[in-house]
Amino acid sequence: MTNKRIVLTFPSRLVGQPITTHLVKEYDLMLNILRANVTPNEEGRMVLELSGPKKSVEEGIDYLKNLGISVEPLSRDIKWQSEKCTHCTACIPACPSGAMSVDRETWEVSFDRDRCIACELCIGVCPFNALEIQF
Numbered sequence: 001m002t003n004k005r006i007v008l009t010f011p012s013r014l015v016g017q018p019i020t021t022h023l024v025k026e027y028d029l030m031l032n033i034l035r036a037n038v039t040p041n042e043e044g045r046m047v048l049e050l051s052g053p054k055k056s057v058e059e060g061i062d063y064l065k066n067l068g069i070s071v072e073p074l075s076r077d078i079k080w081q082s083e084k085c086t087h088c089t090a091c092i093p094a095c096p097s098g099a100m101s102v103d104r105e106t107w108e109v110s111f112d113r114d115r116c117i118a119c120e121l122c123i124g125v126c127p128f129n130a131l132e133i134q135f
């Protein structure tokens, strides 16, 4: 058995296609969708954990690549250092998944790791280096 965490970036033409169902049925894989940001008519991004026999995992990844999906290993994760955050909200519009959000009453910013798709778009916009990549 092999476990592989991968990041998929797929074109809008494939959004809504039963790709994950196909992986489970045809390649006998177990899937755990860790994060997903899929919007109709836009590029989709998904972080998946694939489990199964090594050969099946490799064949499943080949299937994804042959469809035109970019497949990269999830080797990095995002860490929010709350003690450095000044709640300036600069990262909010940069975050496509809603992982960074602001409470409209208190104006406190928070980070929801489960929604983060590790796109790294927030890293460059934080003036206080409160967001960093963890290897």
Ligand code: SF4
Binding pocket: 078, 094, 095, 096, 097, 098, 099, 100, 115, 116, 117, 118, 119, 120, 121, 122, 123
């Ligand atoms: S890496 Fe940053 S911008 Fe991308 S989803 Fe995670 S928190 Fe949002």
Ligand code: SF4
Binding pocket: 084, 085, 086, 087, 088, 089, 090, 091, 092, 100, 109, 125, 126, 127, 128, 129, 130, 131
């Ligand atoms: S940009 Fe940085 S300092 Fe500003 S709210 Fe986001 S994490 Fe906090």
